[in-house]
Structure formats: C-alpha cells, structure tokens
Amino acid sequence: MFVYADNAATTKMSKTAISAMTDYYENIYANPSSLHTAGQQAKEALEDARARVAACLGCEAREIYFTSGGSEADNQAILSAAKLGAMKGKKHIISTAFEHHAVLHTLNKLEKEGYEITLLDVSQGHNVTAGQVAEAIRPDTCLVTCMYANNEIGSVLPVAEIGKVCKEKGVLFHTDAVQAVGHLEIDVKKQNIDMLSLSGHKFHGPKGVGALYVRRGVMLSNLIEGGAQERGKRAGTENIPGIRGLAAALEEACANMEENNKKVVALRDKLIAGLSQIPHSALNGDPVNRLPGNVSFCFEGIEGESLLLMLDALGICASSGSACTSGSLDPSHVLLAIGRVHDVAHGSLRLSVCHYNTEEEIEHILACVPKVVQNLRNMSPVWRDLQTGKREYIL
Numbered sequence: 001m002f003v004y005a006d007n008a009a010t011t012k013m014s015k016t017a018i019s020a021m022t023d024y025y026e027n028i029y030a031n032p033s034s035l036h037t038a039g040q041q042a043k044e045a046l047e048d049a050r051a052r053v054a055a056c057l058g059c060e061a062r063e064i065y066f067t068s069g070g071s072e073a074d075n076q077a078i079l080s081a082a083k084l085g086a087m088k089g090k091k092h093i094i095s096t097a098f099e100h101h102a103v104l105h106t107l108n109k110l111e112k113e114g115y116e117i118t119l120l121d122v123s124q125g126h127n128v129t130a131g132q133v134a135e136a137i138r139p140d141t142c143l144v145t146c147m148y149a150n151n152e153i154g155s156v157l158p159v160a161e162i163g164k165v166c167k168e169k170g171v172l173f174h175t176d177a178v179q180a181v182g183h184l185e186i187d188v189k190k191q192n193i194d195m196l197s198l199s200g201h202k203f204h205g206p207k208g209v210g211a212l213y214v215r216r217g218v219m220l221s222n223l224i225e226g227g228a229q230e231r232g233k234r235a236g237t238e239n240i241p242g243i244r245g246l247a248a249a250l251e252e253a254c255a256n257m258e259e260n261n262k263k264v265v266a267l268r269d270k271l272i273a274g275l276s277q278i279p280h281s282a283l284n285g286d287p288v289n290r291l292p293g294n295v296s297f298c299f300e301g302i303e304g305e306s307l308l309l310m311l312d313a314l315g316i317c318a319s320s321g322s323a324c325t326s327g328s329l330d331p332s333h334v335l336l337a338i339g340r341v342h343d344v345a346h347g348s349l350r351l352s353v354c355h356y357n358t359e360e361e362i363e364h365i366l367a368c369v370p371k372v373v374q375n376l377r378n379m380s381p382v383w384r385d386l387q388t389g390k391r392e393y394i395l
C-alpha cells in the first residue's frame with residue numbers, strides 16, 4: 001500500500017488545477033505584456049485569475065501580487081515593511097519562534113543589518129496569544145509577522161485577534177498563511193491583515209507559484225528588478241499556466257472546504273487517538289486550534305529519521321518535521337521552541353493528511369507506526385537506559 005501523508009510538504013495537484021493549466025501551455029501562450037490580441041488574451045486570463053484569488057481572500061484584485069511561491073512572498077513582505085519602517089526610524093520587528101525559515105532567515109538578515117527582532121515564546125500551549133503581541137509592541141515596532149498556521153505542529157494562531165491589536169497600535173501585520181490558505185476560512189479585511197503570503201502547491205495547485213496580498217495603501221518594494229509586471233512590484237514574465245492552476249486550485253479548495261475538512265478532521269483525529277496509545281509519546285502543537293490535516297508526535301527513545309525510513313519501506317510518506325530541515329542533524333527549531341528537549345525532539349513524526357487519504361490508509365498507518373516505534377525502541381540503547389532506570393523518562 002502506498003500512503004501519501006506528507007501534505008504539509010507539498011500536495012498532489014487536483015485534476016481541476018491540471019486541466020486549468022494545459023490550455024496556457026498549448027494555446028494561450030503569448031506574453032501578457034505583448035500588445036497583439038494573443039497577448040491581450042493572456043493578459044485577460046492573468047487578471048481573471050487575480051480577481052478569483054482576491055475573491056477567495058476577501059480583498060481587491062489589485063491587492064494581489066503573484067510571486068514564485070510562499071518563500072518569495074514572505075521575503076518581499078518582510079523586507080518591504082522593514083524598509084518602510086527604517087524610513088520612519090522604526091527598526092523593531094515582532095515574530096514568533098516557530099516561523100518557517102523563509103521568515104526566520106529573512107529576519108536574521110535584517111538583524112545583521114541593525115534591526116531588532118523579538119521572537120515571541122510559543123511554549124505555552126504551543127501557540128501565541130494576541131496579548132503577547134500587544135505586550136511586545138513598542139513605539140519603534142514597524143512590523144508584526146506571525147504565521148497563520150504552523151507547518152510542523154499544526155497550531156493555528158489567533159490571527160484575527162493579532163490583527164486587531166496591530167490595527168489598534170498602528171503596526172503593519174503580515175501573516176505567512178501558506179499552510180492555511182485553502183484549508184481555513186480567511187477574510188483579510190475582517191481579520192485586519194495587511195499582508196498575507198500563500199503558495200499554490202500547499203492546496204493542490206502547482207509548485208513554483210504563489211501570491212502576496214498587500215492592503216491598498218501599504219508601500220511595497222520589489223525584490224526583483226526588471227519589467228513592469230505586477231504593477232511594477234515583481235519583474236519577470238508572468239507564469240500564466242501556474243497562476244491559472246493556482247487560481248483554479250484555490251477556488252476548488254475554498255468551495256469544498258467544509259466538506260473536505262469534515263473528512264480530514266475525522267482522519268486526523270483517528271490518527272491522533274491511535275498514536276496517543278503509544279507509551280511515552282506526546283502530541284505536538286495546539287490540541288484545539290489545529291490545522292485539519294496535521295498530526296505531529298514525539299516518541300521518546302527513538303530517532304525520527306529511522307522511523308521515517310522504516311515507514312517509507314512500508315509505503316508511508318511522512319516527515320520528521322519540516323522538509324527543509326530533514327537531512328540535517330539539528331532537531332527542528334519548532335520542536336525546540338515549544339519546549340521539547342533535544343532527545344525528545346529527535347524522535348518526531350509528522351503525518352499531514354488531506355481529503356484524498358482514505359480510512360484504509362489511516363488504518364495502515366496505525367497498524368505500522370506502533371510496531372515500528374517498538375522495533376526501534378528494542379534496538380535503542382537510550383530506550384534500554386530508560387527501562388532500567390539509568391535514565392529518566394521525559395514523556
């Protein structure tokens with residue numbers, strides 16, 4: 001049996017998204033900047049996709065800028081806000097300790113350039129509160145950037161409350177909503193979001209295409225210089241097939257959200273209930289405010305990498321955390337940020353499911369994981385020490 005349970009890393013494209021793209025490779029391939037009729041047809045397709053993406057987020061079409069993905073959108077939002085802040089003498093930025101590297105590494109870069117960065121603690125309930133944000137805001141704060149939902153542990157942040165705090169204090173608010181768009185209800189106006197990043201391949205659209213929503217009136221600067229595409233804010237010939245695919249996938253995800261989530265939440269909860277039976281294990285992430293498809297656990301006395309390899313041999317695609325950090329020996333910064341000690345953080349497993357997964361697949365996972373964990377523990381010197389009392393259990 002083959003089970004794809006790594007949807008937080010990327011998703012299978014939907015048939016709708018694929019069929020929305022082919023016409024733009026085969027027929028409507030002209031450059032939207034070209035003045036001829038074929039070019040103008042491509043331009044219309046681009047603007048139609050922009051309007052449809054905007055409708056899914058509750059904003060205006062002109063507030064959407066297409067990018068090469070979530071990482072680029074995060075970089076552009078943060079660097080723009082930082083530049084704007086510096087112009088006003090404000091060089092303090094607030095974020096959280098469990099952001100994606102697209103955010104954290106951009107903030108590291110700004111820190112080296114003289115910005116002051118406050119990373120909010122996420123160890124309480126594996127989440128942050130709007131109160132923490134309010135407390136951290138200073139007169140020189142130019143940006144709050146908090147993810148909408150965490151890609152490793154599934155915590156969903158109180159974005160609307162954070163947006164309200166930022167609006168009251170007059171601070172720009174950006175959210176990396178890559179894990180949330182297409183999965184959770186979003187209305188950027190109601191939630192007081194000034195900037196939002198999204199990525200096509202996290203909601204069954206194509207890879208290499210994303211978007212940045214920027215509220216009208218917020219100054220945006222560009223990362224890429226060149227032509228006047230995207231209102232002069234993102235040069236380069238537009239990825240029309242990708243953008244069409246993204247728009248189709250997003251519309252489909254939003255139209256089916258309630259139905260999909262009902263199914264996905266049931267699969268997730270079945271996994272969580274089953275894996276919680278494994279002794280000396282712990283669920284990572286907010287147990288209540290949680291992404292519909294996220295299951296994240298730590299198992300004491302094992303190595304997550306070995307667990308992944310053994311599950312792979314059984315046909316199960318999972319992750320030990322973020323796809324970006326796997327392969328490195330450092331435990332995930334997210335698991336450390338929620339307070340897992342190194343040894344425990346190493347024994348992590350993330351299963352991220354979607355509406356394409358079936359009950360039978362969940363049963364296969366639940367038949368495999370406990371056995372594999374036990375086998376690994378039987379071979380582990382750390383586990384022997386725990387059992388003989390030489391070492392104390394943490395979980």
Ligand SMILES: *Cc1c(COP(=O)(O)O)cnc(C)c1O
Nearest residue numbers: 069070071100102151178179199
């Ligand atoms: C996947 C992901 C990104 C990066 O998006 P890309 O389109 O792959 O660049 C950023 N943030 C979060 C939370 C993600 O899950």
